[in-house]
Amino acid sequence: MLRPLERAFQYVLTHAIPGDPHHILETFDQWCYHCEYLSNVGPHKGKILDRLIYENTPLTVLELGTYCGYATILMAQGLPMGARLYTVEMDPRNAAVAEKVELIVGASEEVIPQLKEKHGLLKADFVFMDHWKRCYLRDLQLLEAHGLLLEGATIVADNVVFPGAPHFLQYVKTCGKYQCKMHRTSLEYCRDIPDGMAELIYTGLD
Numbered sequence: 001m002l003r004p005l006e007r008a009f010q011y012v013l014t015h016a017i018p019g020d021p022h023h024i025l026e027t028f029d030q031w032c033y034h035c036e037y038l039s040n041v042g043p044h045k046g047k048i049l050d051r052l053i054y055e056n057t058p059l060t061v062l063e064l065g066t067y068c069g070y071a072t073i074l075m076a077q078g079l080p081m082g083a084r085l086y087t088v089e090m091d092p093r094n095a096a097v098a099e100k101v102e103l104i105v106g107a108s109e110e111v112i113p114q115l116k117e118k119h120g121l122l123k124a125d126f127v128f129m130d131h132w133k134r135c136y137l138r139d140l141q142l143l144e145a146h147g148l149l150l151e152g153a154t155i156v157a158d159n160v161v162f163p164g165a166p167h168f169l170q171y172v173k174t175c176g177k178y179q180c181k182m183h184r185t186s187l188e189y190c191r192d193i194p195d196g197m198a199e200l201i202y203t204g205l206d
């Protein structure tokens with residue numbers, strides 16, 4: 001019995017133009033709108049993410065939560081030459097089918113402390129958090145503690161309204177280390193459910 005993600009992959013493999021990132025993402029979207037929901041960032045929040053990548057031209061991107069690689073493909077195709085994208089996924093069944101960028105299989109709490117020495121990621125200037133929402137605050141604090149955020153780095157956190165990440169939002173708004181902006185939108189593939197992406201700029205100040 002195939003899992004939802006594997007069913008989506010079969011569809012994408014048989015319907016998308018190979019090597020065409022826009023068409024691959026559109027084909028995922030068709031599947032998600034018409035057949036089965038997947039928690040990809042989706043086309044509407046994807047536009048926001050795409051714009052933030054374009055505006056920031058980051059050189060070292062860290063994604064927490066690869067899933068089937070939708071946002072990985074989206075971000076990768078907007079990066080400048082020479083940029084590196086590291087994406088962390090704890091479920092090896094998802095990792096096995098994800099687009100291979102710099103894919104690190106493991107739980108974020110184990111991977112983050114090893115990013116420097118084991119994976120050569122010295123500092124990230126763009127982070128996309130889209131793994132389990134309860135991990136956002138812990139992992140942001142881990143990135144801070146391991147000195148992995150470049151001053152001025154952009155951190156984008158998805159789904160901070162739905163399902164929500166209240167402790168994370170409270171921390172980033174009150175700790176004095178971040179400038180925060182909320183992009184209000186709707187949940188991926190569900191126009192009726194309000195959601196939001198938080199855009200943070202790391203000031204480096206304590």
Ligand SMILES: C[S@@+](CC[C@H](N)C(=O)[O-])C[C@H]1O[C@@H](n2cnc3c(N)ncnc32)[C@H](O)[C@@H]1O
Pocket residue numbers: 039040041042064065066067068069070071072088089090091094106107108109130131132135
């Ligand atoms: C919402 S999906 C990511 C969607 C993806 N960013 C996109 O838009 O295409 C969340 C993924 O995070 C993974 N995940 C959850 N908690 C994690 C953790 N602590 N470390 C690594 N991966 C995690 C799950 O296995 C799942 O594949």
Ligand SMILES: [Mg+2]
Pocket residue numbers: 039040041130158159
């Ligand atoms: Mg999400």
